Amino acid sequence: MTKLRFDVLTLFPGILAGPLSESILKRAREKDLLDVRLWNIRDFTADKHRTADDSPYGGEAGMVMKPEPVFAAVDAVKAEHPGEGFLTILLSPQGRVFDHPAAERLSRERRRIILLCGHYEAIDERVKETLVDEELSIGDYVLTGGELAALVVIDAAARLVSGVLGDEESAYRDSFGDGLLDHPHYTRPAEFRGRKVPEVLLSGNHDAIMRWRRKESLRATLLKRPDLLRTAELTKEDLRVLDELKKEHNLH
Numbered sequence: 198m199t200k201l202r203f204d205v206l207t208l209f210p211g212i213l214a215g216p217l218s219e220s221i222l223k224r225a226r227e228k229d230l231l232d233v234r235l236w237n238i239r240d241f242t243a244d245k246h247r248t249a250d251d252s253p254y255g256g257e258a259g260m261v262m263k264p265e266p267v268f269a270a271v272d273a274v275k276a277e278h279p280g281e282g283f284l285t286i287l288l289s290p291q292g293r294v295f296d297h298p299a300a301e302r303l304s305r306e307r308r309r310i311i312l313l314c315g316h317y318e319a320i321d322e323r324v325k326e327t328l329v330d331e332e333l334s335i336g337d338y339v340l341t342g343g344e345l346a347a348l349v350v351i352d353a354a355a356r357l358v359s360g361v362l363g364d365e366e367s368a369y370r371d372s373f374g375d376g377l378l379d380h381p382h383y384t385r386p387a388e389f390r391g392r393k394v395p396e397v398l399l400s401g402n403h404d405a406i407m408r409w410r411r412k413e414s415l416r417a418t419l420l421k422r423p424d425l426l427r428t429a430e431l432t433k434e435d436l437r438v439l440d441e442l443k444k445e446h447n448l449h
């Protein structure tokens with residue numbers, strides 16, 4: 198059984214504590230499938246004001262995270278696990294964008310993963326040069342710091358660890374497992390405010406239901422995220438259904 202292990206270094210561990218103690222991540226930690234340690238970088242400052250940032254050389258505006266507390270925190274993590282391997286990731290807007298393949302790669306990582314969160318606009322470059330193996334971004338928008346990005350990375354990787362989700366397969370039925378969006382879902386009642394559940398789902402015809410789901414996955418992807426169709430795993434039958442859908446929606 199594989200266990201996913203993270204050490205998160207941050208000036209604001211409280212941002213992560215709540216989400217890690219709820220729902221699926223909470224259960225994964227209780228089941229020992231996920232280990233997340235939170236480290237407060239401020240605990241590794243050496244002065245009486247516990248200074249973690251300073252003004253930049255060169256006279257620009259803003260603040261820069263000082264290198265010494267970050268180095269001391271990383272040293273402390275490594276000292277707690279002598280002889281173990283580590284992958285150190287900086288959450289940063291300059292990183293490669295985190296996607297499903299990246300989540301799969303991290304979910305299989307055997308080394309402890311150190312997630313380093315900046316919370317000012319910048320971190321001293323010597324941290325990147327010396328400590329950081331890779332930088333990850335979660336998308337092209339500006340956050341107040343790396344903490345929410347670290348949570349996104351932990352959440353997306355943890356749900357791919359065997360045993361974390363109730364149903365073994367549910368991770369792969371979801372969006373992006375095969376590169377397609379999910380099909381619509383319905384529950385009782387069979388008619389709600391005049392809107393009926395599609396007949397086929399009540400038919401008991403398993404083959405027809407499977408075909409409907411695949412078609413609706415293809416439809417959702419074609420209409421909402423056509424860019425995904427270039428990399429999705431598609432059969433000859435999928436391509437035929439896509440042609441049908443394009444005609445139905447007057448696309449081409």
Ligand code: 21W
Pocket residue numbers: 288289290315316317318319333334335336337338339340341342343344346
């Ligand atoms: C915000 C860091 C702004 C740096 C161009 C030139 C981690 C993040 C973060 C933050 C700046 C991630 C500038 C998506 C994110 C993060 C805080 C620098 C000034 N721009 N993924 N100078 N988006 N953000 N901005 O913001 O630490 S992963």
